Amino acid sequence: MNAKKTRKAGGIGQLMIPLIALGVLILFNLIRDPGFFSISLSNTGVLTGNLVSVIDSASELAIIAMGMTLVTASCGGQDISVGAVGAIAGSIFVCTLQAMGRITIWSVILGIIFCIGVAIMFCCFNGTLVSVFKIQPMIATLILFSCGRSIAYWFSGSATPQLSSPIIVAMGITIPGIPVPTPIFAVVLMGILLSLVFRFTNLRLYTQSVGINQGAARLNGINPVMIKMLSFVILGVCVAIAGVIGVSRIGQIAHQTLLVEIEMDAILAVAIGGNSLGGGRFRVVGSVIGAYIIKMLTITLYAMSVAPANVKAYKAIVIILIVLAGSPVIRNRAAVLLNRFRIGKETKAAAKGVN
Amino acid sequence: MQNDTILTMRGIDKQFPGTRALSKVDFTLRKGEIHALMGENGAGKSTLIKVLTGVYEKDGGSIWLEGVEGEAHIHSPQDAQKLGIATVYQEITLCPNLTVAENMYIGRTEGQIVPWKEYEKKATALLNNLGIPARAKQELNHCSLAVQQMVAIARAVDMNCKVLILDEPTSSLDDKEVEMLFSLMRDLKSRGVGIIFVTHFLEQVYEVSDRITVLRNGELVGEYAIEDLPQVELVAKMMGKDLHDLSDLEQIGSKHKAEDEIIYEAQKISSSESKPFDFSIHKGEVNGFTGLLGSGRSESVRAIFGADRVTGGKVKMKGKEVKISKPHDAMKAGIGYLPEDRKKDGIIADLSVRENIILALQVMRGFFRPMSKAQMEAFADEYIKALNIKTASQDTLVGSLSGGNQQKVILARWLLTHPDYLILDEPTRGIDVGTKLEIQKLVLKLAAEENMSITFISSEIEEMLRTCSRLIVMRDRNIVGELTGDQLTQAQVMKTIAGGGQ
Numbered sequence: 041m042n043a044k045k046t047r048k049a050g051g052i053g054q055l056m057i058p059l060i061a062l063g064v065l066i067l068f069n070l071i072r073d074p075g076f077f078s079i080s081l082s083n084t085g086v087l088t089g090n091l092v093s094v095i096d097s098a099s100e101l102a103i104i105a106m107g108m109t110l111v112t113a114s115c116g117g118q119d120i121s122v123g124a125v126g127a128i129a130g131s132i133f134v135c136t137l138q139a140m141g142r143i144t145i146w147s148v149i150l151g152i153i154f155c156i157g158v159a160i161m162f163c164c165f166n167g168t169l170v171s172v173f174k175i176q177p178m179i180a181t182l183i184l185f186s187c188g189r190s191i192a193y194w195f196s197g198s199a200t201p202q203l204s205s206p207i208i209v210a211m212g213i214t215i216p217g218i219p220v221p222t223p224i225f226a227v228v229l230m231g232i233l234l235s236l237v238f239r240f241t242n243l244r245l246y247t248q249s250v251g252i253n254q255g256a257a258r259l260n261g262i263n264p265v266m267i268k269m270l271s272f273v274i275l276g277v278c279v280a281i282a283g284v285i286g287v288s289r290i291g292q293i294a295h296q297t298l299l300v301e302i303e304m305d306a307i308l309a310v311a312i313g314g315n316s317l318g319g320g321r322f323r324v325v326g327s328v329i330g331a332y333i334i335k336m337l338t339i340t341l342y343a344m345s346v347a348p349a350n351v352k353a354y355k356a357i358v359i360i361l362i363v364l365a366g367s368p369v370i371r372n373r374a375a376v377l378l379n380r381f382r383i384g385k386e387t388k389a390a391a392k393g394v395n
Numbered sequence: 396m397q398n399d400t401i402l403t404m405r406g407i408d409k410q411f412p413g414t415r416a417l418s419k420v421d422f423t424l425r426k427g428e429i430h431a432l433m434g435e436n437g438a439g440k441s442t443l444i445k446v447l448t449g450v451y452e453k454d455g456g457s458i459w460l461e462g463v464e465g466e467a468h469i470h471s472p473q474d475a476q477k478l479g480i481a482t483v484y485q486e487i488t489l490c491p492n493l494t495v496a497e498n499m500y501i502g503r504t505e506g507q508i509v510p511w512k513e514y515e516k517k518a519t520a521l522l523n524n525l526g527i528p529a530r531a532k533q534e535l536n537h538c539s540l541a542v543q544q545m546v547a548i549a550r551a552v553d554m555n556c557k558v559l560i561l562d563e564p565t566s567s568l569d570d571k572e573v574e575m576l577f578s579l580m581r582d583l584k585s586r587g588v589g590i591i592f593v594t595h596f597l598e599q600v601y602e603v604s605d606r607i608t609v610l611r612n613g614e615l616v617g618e619y620a621i622e623d624l625p626q627v628e629l630v631a632k633m634m635g636k637d638l639h640d641l642s643d644l645e646q647i648g649s650k651h652k653a654e655d656e657i658i659y660e661a662q663k664i665s666s667s668e669s670k671p672f673d674f675s676i677h678k679g680e681v682n683g684f685t686g687l688l689g690s691g692r693s694e695s696v697r698a699i700f701g702a703d704r705v706t707g708g709k710v711k712m713k714g715k716e717v718k719i720s721k722p723h724d725a726m727k728a729g730i731g732y733l734p735e736d737r738k739k740d741g742i743i744a745d746l747s748v749r750e751n752i753i754l755a756l757q758v759m760r761g762f763f764r765p766m767s768k769a770q771m772e773a774f775a776d777e778y779i780k781a782l783n784i785k786t787a788s789q790d791t792l793v794g795s796l797s798g799g800n801q802q803k804v805i806l807a808r809w810l811l812t813h814p815d816y817l818i819l820d821e822p823t824r825g826i827d828v829g830t831k832l833e834i835q836k837l838v839l840k841l842a843a844e845e846n847m848s849i850t851f852i853s854s855e856i857e858e859m860l861r862t863c864s865r866l867i868v869m870r871d872r873n874i875v876g877e878l879t880g881d882q883l884t885q886a887q888v889m890k891t892i893a894g895g896g897q
């Protein structure tokens with residue numbers, strides 16, 4: 041149905057609800073515990089506090105959500121194998137470093153490049169199924185979702201090798217002398233990188249066109265297969281970076297727990313960010329805010345000493361509320377009410393003018 | 396109020412962000428009458444209808460229906476359906492991957508178990524009855540646009556409605572199908588159904604309607620009995636211009652003599668949808684493909700543009716051999732193509748007017764060379780003005796524009812690329828009379844002043860006779876004749892289509 045489209049392109053509209061949700065969460069915490077967001081400098085010279093740990097721990101999620109946004113926009117579906125592919129990437133990273141012996145800056149850089157390459161390969165496998173063979177993304181990515189972690193285990197020679205080096209600690213936790221956790225820089229870097237890509241290419245226009253009306257996009261000279269593949273490639277980069285961060289945090293490859301269940305959170309982040317899961321228009325910023333909302337929520341619940349077993353249930357309730365608030369039905373209702381209110385005021389003003 | 400009225404709308408208001416689509420509009424429909432709703436593109440016709448059918452909530456005004464105590468409260472299309480209002484919307488809103496029968500009965504079934512077998516039988520009977528060339532079990536997206544339209548009408552007819560609304564139902568039908576539809580409408584009329592009929596074809600209005608209501612810029616101009624409003628006056632009322640201003644509209648300029656240079660030449664070109672054919676066009680020439688719907692005229696031009704899978708043939712552009720296997724190749728070679736099916740192949744509904752206008756040019760510039768915002772705005776502005784596109788702003792989503800204005804956006808998109816050879820498949824579909832002439836003028840002007848070669852396809856033969864200097868006639872996917880010069884008369888075209896002359 042083409043009806044009920046009263047939205048305008050661009051503007052802050054889409055980000056309204058995630059921003060309000062974030063604001064409400066912050067306010068709620070401030071009322072509950074005015075010191076909740078206090079930040080202090082620990083004796084090792086590192087910033088600590090709830091706010092820092094929210095932003096820090098959301099890094100992997102935020103990065104994956106960026107890629108997921110693009111895949112969602114172009115394919116109208118989601119990749120549920122990101123956690124598993126992340127484990128593969130982490131495993132490749134560890135293997136490369138081990139194969140090279142000593143851990144130096146250069147070997148780390150090489151390891152990162154290598155694992156990005158492998159992650160892109162696996163994502164292209166998904167991308168081919170989706171764009172060339174036109175398989176539903178969720179189904180296509182179910183394959184790697186279920187076997188990816190075994191592949192990761194197999195890559196690292198059926199072992200869980202460890203990495204102990206100050207470089208890895210610097211990557212996963214903090215760089216000595218810098219008070220901000222390193223993963224936060226990774227998010228900022230990825231964000232800048234993506235916005236540069238949007239700035240200097242037509243990626244946004246092409247992706248949105250393909251996601252909204254693939255046939256029409258093709259008749260305007262866009263190659264939908266290429267654009268979908270490209271979104272998977274970018275997701276591959278995001279997943280690899282997230283995998284490296286995850287590995288560096290604990291200095292070990294834990295195949296079963298690295299980025300576990302991150303796929304669902306990433307999809308949620310995209311949805312909370314006001315992006316349509318059916319593809320089309322998108323805002324990457326929205327998804328990143330979504331990621332922070334999810335982590336903030338989790339940490340809030342833990343701080344309220346909700347039993348870990350119950351956290352998921354509470355999380356679900358809040359998320360349902362946010363997603364509902366952003367749903368077309370509620371939005372349209374709100375728009376209608378707002379419209380009535382405005383027209384009411386106008387007529388009153390006009391009546392006054394007549395008098 | 397007379398007692399044969401079945402529908403009364405009074406003081407209807409509807410506001411969209413940035414647009415006042417309707418203000419204080421009155422509309423009255425009587426029993427057994429065909430009532431034409433007329434107005435330029437964006438006048439508010441579809442909006443009035445959508446308010447009546449509950450797609451939009453009105454901001455003010457009241458609706459009364461015969462047989463309903465007090466004001467009728469219609470908040471959703473289901474409400475309207477229950478009250479006996481059946482609608483065929485301007486943009487086809489059926490489900491393309493369901494079958495014809497499923498489309499006819501979906502949303503109207505009662506009870507838990509749906510007797511599809513029975514429905515299929517009923518659908519088959521109705522299709523035969525109305526002479527619609529479709530099978531009940533056929534998937535809808537395998538039917539032509541015209542047949543899909545007819546199915547939508549059949550669905551409405553089967554509902555035993557009191558009020559039947561047809562929003563531009565004939566824009567994709569050919570003459571015979573239009574006749575079929577009209578006899579159907581007259582039949583319903585004799586049974587006391589009130590019919591609201593929206594169209595931009597003036598002859599059709601005078602052929603079937605009893606009464607006309609004219610809207611302009613969301614306001615009511617007036618309601619007239621058909622006898623009291625001659626065609627010229629109707630146009631004047633729609634456009635808000637005096638009669639003598641109109642006379643210059645009738646002169647659309649003269650055809651221009653094409654140059655000798657051949658711009659595009661194809662030998663034995665074929666696609667998955669079309670048989671091999673030869674075709675060439677000169678620089679600055681305007682030609683046309685004609686033939687009944689389904690004769691293969693659209694498929695042929697799609698083959699030229701590489702819109703379907705190209706299966707063979709040799710193509711020369713300006714004398715140089717080029718390979719065109721996908722739309723991007725054609726664009727690079729300097730060909731533009733405005734597709735027949737606006738909703739499916741043309742607009743990117745969720746993108747803004749600006750993005751829709753610059754899309755093709757942007758793609759031609761390449762992935763790594765995005766235009767600056769200022770440049771895009773300038774281009775969009777230029778064409779919004781040039782084609783008089785009615786939109787609240789450049790940022791408005793193109794899906795919320797009126798049908799005719801969406802069409803203008805796509806036209807703007809291709810004009811902006813300044814192609815050497817432009818293919819226009821039904822560019823005037825859904826466009827109001829005044830603008831139709833403007834577009835024909837534009838086509839002649841582009842050919843004369845910019846030496847653009849243009850292929851112009853239209854269901855209205857007069858339109859093609861006025862603009863084209865050569866007509867290629869098609870029947871059953873084959874070219875059966877080519878008419879030039881003195882042969883360009885309606886009678887000759889009809890004869891060739893029917894298989895009489897050469």
Ligand SMILES: Nc1ncnc2c1ncn2[C@@H]1O[C@H](COP(=O)(O)OP(=O)(O)OP(=O)(O)O)[C@@H](O)[C@H]1O
Pocket residue numbers: 043044045046411412414415416434435436437438439440441442443485785786787795796797798799800825827
């Ligand atoms: N959903 C919407 N959101 C915003 N504006 C809208 C929406 N629907 C219609 N409009 C605006 O309201 C005006 C009237 O549109 P409407 O579709 O009723 O025109 P119309 O008379 O049917 O024109 P056409 O002959 O081109 O179909 C237009 O300016 C259009 O842009």
Ligand SMILES: [Mg+2]
Pocket residue numbers: 440441442485562797798799
């Ligand atoms: Mg309309």
